[in-house]
Amino acid sequence: MRTSIATVSVSGTLAEKLTAIAAAGFDGIEIFENDLLASPMSPSEVRLRAADLGLSIDLYQPFRDFEAVPPDLLAANLRRAEHKFRLMEQLGADLLLVCSNVSPAAIGSDELAADQLRLLASRAAEHGIRIAYEALAWGRHVNDYLHAWRIVELAGHPSLGTCLDSFHILSRGSDPIGIAAIPGEKIFFLQLADAPLLAMDVLQWSRHYRCFPGQGMFDLPDLVGRVLRAGYTGPLSLEVFNDVFRQADAGRTALDGRRSLLALADSALPPQIVPTGFAFAEVTAGDPAPLGDLLGVLGFVCTGSGEEVWEQGGARLHLRTAGDAGPALTAIGLESPDPAGSVRRAESLLATVVQPNAIAAPDGTRIEFCRSGDLPTSGNITHIDHVALAQPWLNFDEAALFYRSVLALGPQQSLEVPDPYGLLRSRAMHAGPVRMVLNVGVHWQHLALACDDLVTTARGLPPELVLPIPANYYDDLDARYDLDPELRTLGIMYDRDDHGEFLHLYTITIGRVFFELVQRIGGYQGYGAVNAPVRLAAQHAREGDAPAK
Structure with a gap:
């Protein structure tokens, strides 16, 4: 089992985050864009630093508000995408996370979304990059993982797949049984977060109260089991937005995140012994x-x-x-x-x-x-x-x-x-x-x-x-x-x-x-x-x- 973690999940500068994540034993990272933008290191320097630490760069994220837009916005979005593709080549990342559109300008048309995502995937393929499309729980028109999959399937491009995120699935009460309908090779990435059960706006819940698997109340073993049975072979990756984690020591937080993934894959551990x-x-x-x-x-x-x-x-x-x-x-x-x-x-x-x-x-x-x-x-x-x-x-x-x-x-x-x-x-x-x-x-x-x-x-x-x-x-x-x-x-x-x-x-x-x-x-x-x-x-x-x- 390969393990990964989004840099947004721990505190500190990007350099400090990389050091802490490597020390905790992770195999790879998701580079959160804000961490890169605030770093004095160039994308090429980040690539070298990650390699020196033994970390692969598994994902660059997020790319927002792209699909199902009018022609003038599409042209601007494609220009923005080309810039990101060149940056990712320097970074050594070959997978870009595209979140479902939340903009008021988005049009509620699956066909239009599929056409534009197909175009994006085609442009990405020229750079050796794939696109993982994710349904945000608060997406304007696409907020369910099966809806996102239908659009990916409709687009029909080999460089376009879906990203499954446990928070976006389980916070909406969506039934993960539908994961079985998605071919494993089209699940490009899996992001994991737990959360306490709170009665609040899902966006605020997501931005402030996610936690590592085993710290909340979601049934993550069931969800991960379904994704693996579908044929997914990528890393288990943590993406946790939590105000407390971002104030805590990066090393302890990264180690705790790694522990959560080890516990999630419990079958690989010595047997659990219950105290009497x-x-x-x-x-x-x-x-x-x-x-x-x-x-x-x-x-x-x-x-x-x-x-x-x-x-x-x-x-x-x-x-x-x-x-x-x-x-x-x-x-x-x-x-x-x-x-x-x-x-x-x-x-x-x-x-x-x-x-x-x-x-x-x-x-x-x-x-x-x-x-x-x-x-x-x-x-x-x-x-x-x-x-x-x-x-x-x-x-x-x-x-x-x-x-x-x-x-x-x-x-x-x-x-x-x-x-x-x-x-x-x-x-x-x-x-x-x-x-x-x-x-x-x-x-x-x-x-x-x-x-x-x-x-x-x-x-x-x-x-x-x-x-x-x-x-x-x-x-x-x-x-x-x-x-x-x-x-x-x-x-x-x-x-x-x-x-x-x-x-x-x-x-x-x-x-x-x-x-x-x-x-x-x-x-x-x-x-x-x-x-x-x-x-x-x-x-x-x-x-x-x-x-x-």
């Missing part, structure tokens, strides 16, 4: 004593020395002394039926191995793969329910792809939660008993510990260790549900869904870390997100100011 539970969580602090005191109150027993190991039920926490900062969650142990196999899978997806059975997550958290532990001890707390990790805002999508592809955690809906100082963006990932929540917008991390009887557990906690929840929250809860009034006095919050009920409370925060005690009743699937705005406000009030983010 949490083995431990590690917290590091200059002085771990306050956290150890809190764990003791929660019923944990210290069973190790040096690096303290605290246990209760099936929950195990390691407290490590290092540096002089307050407590921070630094590592997560995951039970794996094959730790070495889990590491091989991670390495194949470009993860950094930091210890024989451990890798680094995008935010630096160490993920360690362990064999299943000993039988749980007794205690009110039974196991780690979930882990919530704060992510740098530029790397939120990178983290989502990492946990999805490397750890086989399936994504749940992305949420935006009101915070007193902005919005908390959150996405839960899970596979069986392993649940992780990725947050952007706060600096706190937390561990959720499961109980079979939270009310009984809460009765044994000193009130000063429990995060105080405003009375207004409980007044509203009383209006909606007929609940035990003791929830108010114990600081327990409540939620329910179609599957069951959820009780949870929060401890005070020490450093960046706090604990959540949870009880899932029935088959409750969520994380109490409806209560997050109240909890965040209570935490900010306790800190007395907005925390650094």
Whole structure:
């Protein structure tokens, strides 16, 4: 599988983009015209630089508003095209992307569009160049991939084919089943982008919110499979317009894009190994004593020395002394039926191995793969329910792809939660008993510990260790549900869904870390997100100011 990426997908100058893309292991690039126009390098110099880096130039794009126009505009467009053909000869690119016309001057005639595209292809062939015609989702008359194919078929020129773009197909809700009707040799290029499901204008959606495969909600494995079965033999190429990506480090973004394509071609990777539970969580602090005191109150027993190991039920926490900062969650142990196999899978997806059975997550958290532990001890707390990790805002999508592809955690809906100082963006990932929540917008991390009887557990906690929840929250809860009034006095919050009920409370925060005690009743699937705005406000009030983010 050859891989390619559009230069518009990463940040920096064209020279910086080429370096980052090559370092990530891509085979080729799409040159986005604006990147070339802004570059001090001549087309010939770009060609040489790409060749030195081992990159082919697979596509030059975009050429806009060409087809189905009146004669005077056609003459001007052909003149413009000849200039691009000469530029592409210097660049060493032999495929030009032509987008469907969005101009008000465009005429709604397939026959005219086919005639003019045939003429363009004929002129291009004289320069050894082919034309890939693409239907933009917002095209004036052509906005569907099968419509674009019908025009290509009507034109009937060997140097004219179609470009399939996953965003333009799936954002319109078009059925990719029609790809089977297109001969593989006439699919000249395939561009891939994922996206979150948003209710907004498709043009703005496209220009700002595309993401790499596996970071959004499109079914790209199905679409790519259909294109390959049709006989397409070209590269899988990423074309992603994303405001965050264009501000992030080019090297990290390119590496993330490469990971997304490797995950998309999953059959070529070592097998995916699903973790079977949490083995431990590690917290590091200059002085771990306050956290150890809190764990003791929660019923944990210290069973190790040096690096303290605290246990209760099936929950195990390691407290490590290092540096002089307050407590921070630094590592997560995951039970794996094959730790070495889990590491091989991670390495194949470009993860950094930091210890024989451990890798680094995008935010630096160490993920360690362990064999299943000993039988749980007794205690009110039974196991780690979930882990919530704060992510740098530029790397939120990178983290989502990492946990999805490397750890086989399936994504749940992305949420935006009101915070007193902005919005908390959150996405839960899970596979069986392993649940992780990725947050952007706060600096706190937390561990959720499961109980079979939270009310009984809460009765044994000193009130000063429990995060105080405003009375207004409980007044509203009383209006909606007929609940035990003791929830108010114990600081327990409540939620329910179609599957069951959820009780949870929060401890005070020490450093960046706090604990959540949870009880899932029935088959409750969520994380109490409806209560997050109240909890965040209570935490900010306790800190007395907005925390650094």
